[in-house]
Structure formats: structure tokens, C-alpha cells
Amino acid sequence: MNLSSVKKAESEVLLPTYDRLQILVDHGAGVYLYGADGRKYLDFLSGIGVNALGYSHPALTKVLTTQAKKLVHVSNLFFHPYTAELAKRLAKISGLDRVFFTNSGTEAWEGALKFARAYAQHVNQNGSKPRWRILALENSFHGRTMGSLATTGQQKYQKPFVPLMPGVEFVRFNDVADLKAKFDDTVCAVCMEPVQGEGGVRPISKEFMVAARELTKKSGALLILDEIQSGMGRTGKYFAYQHYGVVPDVVTLAKPIAGGLPLGAILTTHEVSSCLHPGMHGTTFGGGPLACAVALEVLNVIEKKKLLAHVEKLGVYFRKQLAGLQKKHCCIKDVRGLGLFVAAELHSADMAKAAVAAMLERNIIINRTNETVLRFLPPYIVEKKHIDQVIKALDQVLVGLSVNADKRAKASA
Ligand code: PLP
Helix, strand or coil: CCHHHHHHHHHHHCCCCCCCCCCCEEEEEECEEEECCCCEEEECCHHHHCCCCCECCHHHHHHHHHHHHHCCCCCCCCCCCHHHHHHHHHHHHHCCCEEEEECCHHHHHHHHHHHHHHHHHHHCCCCCCCCCEEEEEECCCCCCCHHHHHCCECHHHHHHHCCCCCCEEEECCCCHHHHHHHCCCCEEEEEECCEECCCCCEECCHHHHHHHHHHHHHHCCEEEEECCCCCCCCCCCCCHHHHCCCCCCEEEECHHHHECECCEEEEECHHHHCCCCCCCCCCCCCCCHHHHHHHHHHHHHHHHCCHHHHHHHHHHHHHHHHHHHHHHCCCEEEEEEECCEEEEEECCHHHHHHHHHHHHHCCEECEEECCCEEEECCCCCCCHHHHHHHHHHHHHHHHHHHHHHHHHHHHHC
């Protein structure tokens, strides 16, 4: 099997939903991915933020193989030892009380939306005003299923699938006045990513986050944070909201929590959980023994290796190096991020696309989001030398792209 035969086979049977990088992957180890042709890539995308401990981490592999021999799936009709233990750990690090496990990010977000509606009905039982509106943010991304899509403030994702779930209104990013204008006591939830990921790695301002917390607290609406990309250490704290000094009513997690196995989680308060009873929500696979056992080990490794401090430190270093490049290359418009959730925004979408391709030619995997933004999501185990390698390559790539752009400009003059 080579890349072209796999591509041909896929094109005959798969739905054409993915625009894949031209690599047939064989295996991964640490921060590196290896192609079937033997090429070695430095991976600064980590399976879109999933492989936080890199590839084939020995501690995860050990738990994975041991548990796989014992019990992979049993359904939520039974108890197994890991759900309560994992939920306890998540509650402790989040400041929240209760957990529901899912399989993916969008499934977690769907559940969070359902809980917001159910909680609003529960507290309004005696029939005051209906409270079902949801405020989400422009440029947000919460997933591909219908409810998640309805709260995703980007036309390109929504348009082919309308009509979507009603009752959602979008607030301008970081615009406190717009939030206040759209908020009233018919709102059951204000939703946002503390750092917009697919929207271009844009952290929410402290002022906006605090305003959202105060408004929701006063009215009894829920503050729901989507930490599917930013959570579990990516920003140098377990949760990005911990940079803001607020605690939400609901938070969703997924991507890195089980080190590559599909697992998501909705974390919430005792109060919100009191509106739920058996049968109201569920999932067949979510919270299975294999994923939960591995997720516990992910937490163990983060703690034992003090990875949060490492992420924080290397994030600062990475952004500093990118800021250095920004001084040299006028095509870099902005450098931003939190921890190892890092972006360099370029002035042009074409240049960003070309930069990703040119980095790949140099065996470095990064990705482009929101057209103009180079996004870096390295694993938490990344070292300074890997960052230096990426900076050096990006420097060369941007020099090459500017020379080409100058040539094209001269030729057309
Ligand atoms: N929310 C955020 C912030 C995301 O970044 C993503 C995925 O990129 C999702 C939700 C959807 O997660 P999944 O692809 O696991 O359904």
C-alpha cells in the first residue's frame, strides 16, 4: 500500500468531506510522525490538539494494552471502576462537582445545550417567563452536529444545513455592550470558547468573560464554556477559564483527555445536575473502561511530569520567538495564544496556505485555521529544541514566500 493506492481507494468509497495532508501515516513516536515512505515529521498539530502526550507514550501504551486485555466496553448499564475515579479527578481540578462522559467534543457540547434547556425548565417550573434563548459568539466553533452547528457562529459551517435549532443569537466577539444588549431573562445560557480555536486562536478578553459571568449569575442563566480544544492543560492550566478567575456552570472537554482515545466530558455543578434523572440523557460508548483508564493515566503523567508548568514556560518561549519573527517579517500581522495554544496570523490567506505547505516540505506539520492563521498545537512534551527548529524553518519559509511575492509583483508591474 502506498499513498496513491490508498488515495484512490478512499476516493472510491469515502464521503468527500476531508481535505487531507498528502501523508500516508505509518506510526508515531513522541513528537514525531512517520510516513509509510519512511519520512519523519515534527508534529506541531498533535492530531488537532488530541495527542497531548505525543505518540506512543509508554505509560499510556501500558495502561491501554493491560486494560484492553481485561475489558474494552461494557455499556452504561453496568458499573466499572474508572468512571467515578476519573470524574472525581476532573471535579477536583475544575472546581465543579459532577461529570457526564461522552465520546467526542460535539457530543459533549450537545449535552451541555440540553442541560441548559432542562435546567431552565426545572427552575421555571412554576411558570414564570419562558427561558430558552442561547447566546453564543460570532466566529465560534462548537462542532458539527445540529445543536453544535446552531451555536457555531460561522456561516460557512451552518449554511448548507439550515434550518438549525432555533433560539440562538450571536454576540460580537469580546463586545461587552453587544452582550448586554442581547442578554435578558429569557436567556438560559451564554456560551463561548475561552480561546476560540477554529476561529483563529483568539482568547476572550477578561472584561468579556467577567461580564458574562456576572450577567448569568445575576439572572440564573448558565455560563457554558467550551474547553474541548483549550482544556486539560493546553493553555498551561487545566482549564483556560482558570486564567480568568471565574468558574463556569458547565464546561465541556474532549480532544486530549484520553490521550488519543475518543472521550469527552461535560462537567457541571450539583445544582445543574439536580435537573437530571435516569433516562433523560445517555450514550452507548461514552465513559467506557478503556478510555477512562487511559484518561486517568493522562492525568497521572501531566501531574508527575509537571507538564502544566512546562506548557506555560514553553508557550511563553514559543510566542517570544514568533514575536521575533514578526519584527523581521511584515507578513506576520499578529502573534497570540495561551500556553501551547499558539497562532501567528498572516496578512494573506494565500500566504498562510503556502506557508503550511512549505513547512510540510521541511517535514514540519502545522495547520491553517480561519484562512490567515497559522495554528500551532504541539504536544505538551515538546522541547525548546523542537520550537527552535520550527522557528528556523518558518523564518526560511517566510523569506522564500516574500521573495516569490516580490517577483510576482515586479512581473505584473
Ligand atoms: N468545540 C471546539 C472548541 C472544538 O475545537 C471542536 C473540534 O475541533 C469541537 C467542539 C468538536 O469536537 P469533535 O470534533 O470531537 O466533535
